[in-house]
Amino acid sequence: MKKIVLIEDDADLFALLKYNLEKEGFALKGLQSGVGALELCRGYDPDLVLLDIMLPGSDGLEICKAMRTDPDLAHVPIIFLTARASEADRIVGLELGANDYVVKPFFIRELIARIKLQFRNLSTPARVLKAGGIELDRTSCQVKHRDRLLSLTATEFRLLDFLMSRAGAVFSREQLLDAVWGQNCAITDRTVDVYILRLRQKIEADSANPTLIQSVRGFGYMFRADKAAAAAETSVLAAG
Numbered sequence: 001m002k003k004i005v006l007i008e009d010d011a012d013l014f015a016l017l018k019y020n021l022e023k024e025g026f027a028l029k030g031l032q033s034g035v036g037a038l039e040l041c042r043g044y045d046p047d048l049v050l051l052d053i054m055l056p057g058s059d060g061l062e063i064c065k066a067m068r069t070d071p072d073l074a075h076v077p078i079i080f081l082t083a084r085a086s087e088a089d090r091i092v093g094l095e096l097g098a099n100d101y102v103v104k105p106f107f108i109r110e111l112i113a114r115i116k117l118q119f120r121n122l123s124t125p126a127r128v129l130k131a132g133g134i135e136l137d138r139t140s141c142q143v144k145h146r147d148r149l150l151s152l153t154a155t156e157f158r159l160l161d162f163l164m165s166r167a168g169a170v171f172s173r174e175q176l177l178d179a180v181w182g183q184n185c186a187i188t189d190r191t192v193d194v195y196i197l198r199l200r201q202k203i204e205a206d207s208a209n210p211t212l213i214q215s216v217r218g219f220g221y222m223f224r225a226d227k228a229a230a231a232a233e234t235s236v237l238a239a240g
Contacts, residue, residue, distance in 0.1 A: 001025065002026050004027070004028045004048050005029055005046040005050070007030060007033075009056055013081075016108070017111075029044050029046075033056050034058025041067065048079065049078045064098055065097070069169055069170055069171060069175070071171060071176070075166065078097065079099060079100040079114060080102065082101070083103070085103045099118055126138075129161070131212075132224070134203055136157075156202075160203070163213065173189035200213055
């Protein structure tokens with residue numbers, strides 16, 4: 001049974017959605033305020049989150065942003081439910097990491113169809129990740145850079161897999177330690193810096209000026225799959 005978290009402050013809409021989603025066979029927990037939303041998601045481990053934007057206590061955009069930087073929640077699909085219908089609002093919501101953007105008022109059956117679409121997209125995790133000239137094969141545990149096989153340790157592979165599968169999200173050293181090494185691993189957060197440097201030396205055209213694994217000052221690291229590919233290609237052509 002798929003689990004859904006619903007964060008919606010309109011009591012009538014909350015009750016209507018709860019009834020229909022549970023009738024459809026989903027398990028549901030929710031709040032009518034943004035306060036405690038992240039804690040609920042961490043504790044309930046949902047398969048999908050329905051999130052209003054204009055919430056008392058906490059803004060839905062900030063909740064979305066926080067989820068996308070949380071290693072335990074970054075993969076969870078988010079569908080915004082909101083009265084904000086402008087193109088700019090849609091773009092902001094999607095750029096923050098939402099998977100879909102549904103404008104109120106909406107048809108319940110359409111929303112359920114959109115939810116099921118998200119679950120179909122998640123039903124078969126990608127075997128191969130491709131971005132920025134990097135090809136990571138989860139089945140063979142091999143990584144290629146522009147068709148050249150790279151020699152990565154198991155930890156380097158897990159770190160690259162984690163970052164590539166969450167491209168665009170920024171993770172702190174502590175979050176990367178928890179996700180890749182495990183919460184009970186007795187090593188310092190500077191270990192992450194060492195492994196990031198090793199990865200850059202293996203996958204970047206110029207490890208001193210990385211375009212794929214980028215540092216975000218004061219926060220941590222992120223994998224850039226959008227502009228990085230073009231920048232890396234330009235660097236390789238220039239070097240040739």
